[in-house]
Amino acid sequence: MSQPKSFVIGNRKIGRDVQPFIIAEMSGNHNQSLERALEIVEAAAKAGAHALKIQTYTADTMTIDHAEGEFSIDDPNSLWKGKSLYKLYQEAYTPWEWHKPIFDRCKELGMIGFSTPFDESAVDFLESLDVPIYKIASFENIDLPLIRRVARTGKPIIISTGMASIAELDEAVRAAREEGCEHLVLLKCTSTYPASPENTNILTIPHMRELFNVEVGLSDHTMGVGVAVASVALGATVIEKHFTLRRADGGVDSAFSLEPQEFESLVVESERAWQSLGKVRYGPTEKEKNSLVFRRSLYVVEDIKKGETLTKQNLRAIRPGYGLPPKYIDQLLGKKVKRDVKKGTPASWELFDE
Template structure:
């Protein structure tokens, strides 16, 4: 069994999917907005709020040339430098503790993605219940080892990683002490297309590494997440904002509150619908048996009269003999007078 708990929350196929609302940079450098995002996530029914813990200086160099300048015309962040992007997106470290406290008041689990060892040290002082490794860091084996050494549950996004790279990440995590692991299928484009999601990877990922699996989803809407649950995802992570129209570094691929509420509802409904392998009549279906077809007398019969095709039809409701017996009853004699509208039974026939 690969299931485990984050706080009091069970992570595994015997529980509804664990829904993480990723704040990322959607606070737009406003602590008041950050609090509002936490509160909206709780009101929408999310199970956890996640931050990202870094500074521009722990991520990159303050340069705006060559590879340090975002020049891809298809990027949401084209025209800026990596350093300025991270300055805009980062969550001030002094915000973490009050945001985590507010989440706890609202019944939300709260944790973060660290991007270097100093962030792990900081988050350990805040007693986070779990850690997340971002896709771009899934080849940073020293960071994975440092996080795994805490012994806390570890969630790793798999974006862009080959099987060999994932094997190295998982092996490193386990050797460093990680017992509870989730691998999130992820497409590292922002936003991502449904066609690039390849959710059929999920059961293969679970079989390969013997751990829980989920989806870090950058597509629009909730369709991919619901499909992922049907394929075995037990964790769903989506970026979350108050209103995409407010802008921000991640707003374009983030859910709004009503969408997050739908995500929580529909992924749990998908999980409930999976059930097990089942045939035959379920307890809830028993009242519906009456709506099957069965054999009824549709023309008055006298005692001793021979049944013809004109006397018997297969109709609803289902209180008579099964339609399969039609050929067996034709040609038999009525044991007694049988009025039209009587469900046919063997006891009525000679």
């Protein structure tokens, strides 16, 4: 099967031949303050993020104002236990009038600003701002009408795959492609908040690449950067992590968000992981060739007179590596030297009688 083609968003290339594309997800970590939102943009840029993502919805486009039954979160393990869906989305949403100043600040700082739309009205609004790429959230990856609407913009699409079966992902990919999407990225995602490494299954990443012939990556809700960095070795070309100024400030997503210093570590270490991949090869690299002299080799370690025999006392495998390889020691022991040999002479075939 042919490999997915790399592509460019703004000034950033996405593909296996460049460092991973790192996205800082602001989500609701602005805590309903535009000033804080812009501080987050600036901190993300300073930490080295290539893009900053927000989410485009209102409580009314997500659900109805109803707090009974299934409209209230009763999972005892949820960060949002006891809240109605409507109240949660009211608290977490990013006011639409903030989008332009957020995107403008991203552009000023050399980052790509984009968003996740949750319904068609959000797509129409984001098109008015000419965003360069779209993200489909895990909970929306079964919303085929939304995927089709986004694909019709002609922009690249990133789809998080949380909870989706292979059949559901196949439907999502087909829907995007049928409407003309040429550049598609699937992000392995575990839709728990936070997620545990044990429940992340990043071995799925190369499988998704092969199965759907798309760029792949990770939307990571685990703590720290270890899982994200490991994903690079499995072919992740895009990494998305939630980002906040300080977890102690609170907020709907703060508990599983990276702080600036941690995010900077993610950028640096994911690039190092990518640089380390290289290709399958054996033997010394060009840089290693100068180190060959520090291998062990066979040396005469005592003065020997002509005609004397090599023994374990006067012939040893030591550093440096200018003598014969240690594998020849059994062949040399017992041989007689054909001339006087000084201590510190590297063993060579020329020292011995045939």
